[in-house]
Amino acid sequence: MPVLKVSGLKKSFGTVHAVRDISFAVEGGEIFTIIGPNGAGKTTTLEMIEGLLPPDSGEIAFGDLKWGRNTEQIKMEIGVQPQSSALFDLLTVEETLKLFATFFTRTKPVDEVLEMVNLTEQRNRHVRKLSGGQKQRLAIGLAMINDPGIIFLDEPTTGLDPQARRNIWDIILKLKEIGKTTILTTHYMEEAEKLSDRVCIVDQGRVITLDTPAALIDRLTSEREVRLTLTDGEAAALATEQTASELDTVTKIIREGSSLQVWTTHPENTLYSLFGFTKENGYRVEQISIREMSLEDVFIAFTGKEWRD
Amino acid sequence: MAFKQFSSMFSAQVKMMFREKQVWFWNIFFPVILMVLFMIIFGGGMSSDGFQAKIAVVDEKPNASSAMLMESLKGVPLLTLKDEAPVTLEQGEEWVKEKDIDALIVLPAQEGAAEIGLLINMEREGGATTQAVAGILDQVVQGMNFAVLGAEPQYSVAMKSITSASDDISYQDFLLTGMIGLAIAQGGLFGMVDQVDMRKRGLLKRLHMTPARMDLFGLSGMIVRLMLGIVQIVLLTLVGVIGFGANLHINPLTLLIAFFGGALVFNAMGYLISSFSKTMEAYMGIANIISMLMMFLSGVFFPVETLPEWLQVVPKVLPLTYFVEGMRDGMIYATDIFSADFWIGIGLMAIWGIASFVLAAQLYKSKSISSVR
Numbered sequence: 001m002p003v004l005k006v007s008g009l010k011k012s013f014g015t016v017h018a019v020r021d022i023s024f025a026v027e028g029g030e031i032f033t034i035i036g037p038n039g040a041g042k043t044t045t046l047e048m049i050e051g052l053l054p055p056d057s058g059e060i061a062f063g064d065l066k067w068g069r070n071t072e073q074i075k076m077e078i079g080v081q082p083q084s085s086a087l088f089d090l091l092t093v094e095e096t097l098k099l100f101a102t103f104f105t106r107t108k109p110v111d112e113v114l115e116m117v118n119l120t121e122q123r124n125r126h127v128r129k130l131s132g133g134q135k136q137r138l139a140i141g142l143a144m145i146n147d148p149g150i151i152f153l154d155e156p157t158t159g160l161d162p163q164a165r166r167n168i169w170d171i172i173l174k175l176k177e178i179g180k181t182t183i184l185t186t187h188y189m190e191e192a193e194k195l196s197d198r199v200c201i202v203d204q205g206r207v208i209t210l211d212t213p214a215a216l217i218d219r220l221t222s223e224r225e226v227r228l229t230l231t232d233g234e235a236a237a238l239a240t241e242q243t244a245s246e247l248d249t250v251t252k253i254i255r256e257g258s259s260l261q262v263w264t265t266h267p268e269n270t271l272y273s274l275f276g277f278t279k280e281n282g283y284r285v286e287q288i289s290i291r292e293m294s295l296e297d298v299f300i301a302f303t304g305k306e307w308r309d
Numbered sequence: 310m311a312f313k314q315f316s317s318m319f320s321a322q323v324k325m326m327f328r329e330k331q332v333w334f335w336n337i338f339f340p341v342i343l344m345v346l347f348m349i350i351f352g353g354g355m356s357s358d359g360f361q362a363k364i365a366v367v368d369e370k371p372n373a374s375s376a377m378l379m380e381s382l383k384g385v386p387l388l389t390l391k392d393e394a395p396v397t398l399e400q401g402e403e404w405v406k407e408k409d410i411d412a413l414i415v416l417p418a419q420e421g422a423a424e425i426g427l428l429i430n431m432e433r434e435g436g437a438t439t440q441a442v443a444g445i446l447d448q449v450v451q452g453m454n455f456a457v458l459g460a461e462p463q464y465s466v467a468m469k470s471i472t473s474a475s476d477d478i479s480y481q482d483f484l485l486t487g488m489i490g491l492a493i494a495q496g497g498l499f500g501m502v503d504q505v506d507m508r509k510r511g512l513l514k515r516l517h518m519t520p521a522r523m524d525l526f527g528l529s530g531m532i533v534r535l536m537l538g539i540v541q542i543v544l545l546t547l548v549g550v551i552g553f554g555a556n557l558h559i560n561p562l563t564l565l566i567a568f569f570g571g572a573l574v575f576n577a578m579g580y581l582i583s584s585f586s587k588t589m590e591a592y593m594g595i596a597n598i599i600s601m602l603m604m605f606l607s608g609v610f611f612p613v614e615t616l617p618e619w620l621q622v623v624p625k626v627l628p629l630t631y632f633v634e635g636m637r638d639g640m641i642y643a644t645d646i647f648s649a650d651f652w653i654g655i656g657l658m659a660i661w662g663i664a665s666f667v668l669a670a671q672l673y674k675s676k677s678i679s680s681v682r
Binding site: 040050051052069072075076080082084086087088090095098100102103105126146189 | 310313314317318321324325328329510511514515517518519520521613
């Protein structure tokens with residue numbers, strides 16, 4: 001039985017249809033990521049699931065628990081990190097955690113939470129003196145103070161530098177290790193790909209597709225982009241382009257000076273042929289790469305839109 | 310559970326309040342500075358404690374009588390000589406015209422029966438200082454007359470204040486209580502800006518995601534603000550009594566009722582402002598306008614009776630008028646709680662409070678917390 005089941009969610013603000021039709025089910029212990037561009041309806045969906053917004057229609061069930069009937073119980077069982085970190089600036093890290101701890105019947109020891117979000121050293125620092133990443137970690141710490149089974153993280157890494165982002169990834173993976181279910185929204189494809197067990201792509205208030213990152217990528221066409229840069233100038237590149245165009249597996253070629261972009265359905269065969277040609281003619285190859293397909297390509301393929309961070 | 314929540318919310322809010330420098334400035338230092346300024350500017354001339362008159366003495370033909378008078382005058386602590394040595398009549402008259410001195414005393418030019426001259430600036434003829442100098446001089450002369458006649462005074466005046474407390478109000482007392490009322494009212498009016506800030510920053514929403522009881526959170530905030538009000542009362546009272554010699558006649562029960570009533574009413578008004586202010590700036594703007602209007606029209610600094618007659622209707626509807634009156638009842642008039650006027654004032658104030666609260670609650674209900682982003 002899924003720990004969270006959402007079906008047919010709808011929500012409008014006046015004439016704006018923020019969420020048109022969203023359904024999914026989250027299994028215990030997984031990292032479930034909702035991804036989509038700004039305004040796709042991610043936060044609205046999350047806020048409905050968190051009980052902050054009543055949906056216009058649709059069902060939300062945490063096992064047998066439902067908002068309205070079991071509000072207090074659900075609040076005890078979930079942990080939420082909202083998009084705006086929303087902290088009391090003038091309290092210290094430890095004071096903030098202790099304050100929130102008094103709201104719940106079951107709590108995780110403050111020291112353990114500090115340890116998990118790596119804020120033990122900053123425990124006596126005022127919140128307003130924390131860096132963006134530290135604030136975000138505290139917000140995640142608050143979401144786990146009641147030792148919840150399900151944790152919601154709404155864009156936990158937006159606006160953070162790469163190092164701070166990686167720290168948050170570590171925390172999310174630790175949560176999975178101890179058996180928590182995490183529902184994550186993000187802006188960053190790379191993040192979704194690295195962390196998620198399953199990804200739900202949302203656009204214009206609808207679920208576009210839902211699967212594991214690997215399965216989503218596999219569903220794309222098998223065409224790959226190969227890039228070559230030749231050391232011996234344009235003439236060499238021109239000759240190589242000529243050869244490539246004669247191969248069956250190549251579907252498209254773009255040449256820019258001494259650089260080639262070759263799209264192929266069988267990258268290994270294509271490369272074998274091209275390297276045979278360059279070796280024969282004594283051309284040297286400066287750079288070579290095969291671009292991996294990513295969730296970004298999945299997004300583009302499914303929505304027909306350019307991905308914007 | 311509820312108590313645990315309440316006490317942790319309370320201690321968190323105490324910390325937040327006293328760690329905020331703005332709170333210290335606007336709620337502690339600012340009222341004290343304002344009160345001290347008003348006391349210095351308007352309080353000085355109306356009190357007898359600080360009375361000092363500057364004089365000069367002309368002694369053109371020194372003689373035994375003039376020497377004796379000179380000594381007596383020097384012995385009067387309320388008079389300060391601009392120049393220890395006697396001056397010429399021309400110099401003295403010049404000083405009087407320039408208002409360098411309050412009065413010029415011309416000593417008699419011969420021994421025995423003679424006149425003593427008192428020269429004052431015509432602009433100041435009716436002033437309190439002039440009257441006082443004349444009175445002092447009169448006493449000195451009378452003392453000398455007795456001495457010359459070798460007689461002991463048979464009668465003396467023993468002044469004793471037997472007036473009722475309410476007639477015995479100095480400006481210090483009036484201003485002190487006015488300032489306390491103003492400080493508490495402003496604390497309430499401005500204090501609810503936190504609501505706007507917390508709503509804007511998503512903190513109310515954040516608390517809403519937990520099983521935290523919002524009513525307890527509101528209550529603990531209210532109690533913290535009441536504590537601040539008590540700090541203000543104590544501090545301003547100490548400054549007024551120690552620094553400026555204000556006299557208090559406290560009726561604790563009356564004071565308590567007026568204080569709690571007022572604090573709640575002005576908190577409710579702040580709550581109302583918070584219900585329709587989208588930003589902190591908007592809140593502060595509205596609170597400032599309301600506070601400014603009330604400040605000068607509610608008998609805080611000057612009695613309402615000093616306003617032009619057509620304007621006197623305004624204070625009659627303002628809650629601050631009744632709050633300040635109530636605080637005065639409790640702190641300087643020692644009115645007991647059976648006074649009808651006191652309860653009428655509290656009642657009128659309560660109408661403001663209840664109306665504000667009901668309206669605010671309606672406004673809050675009509676737009677859910679989450680819809681304000």
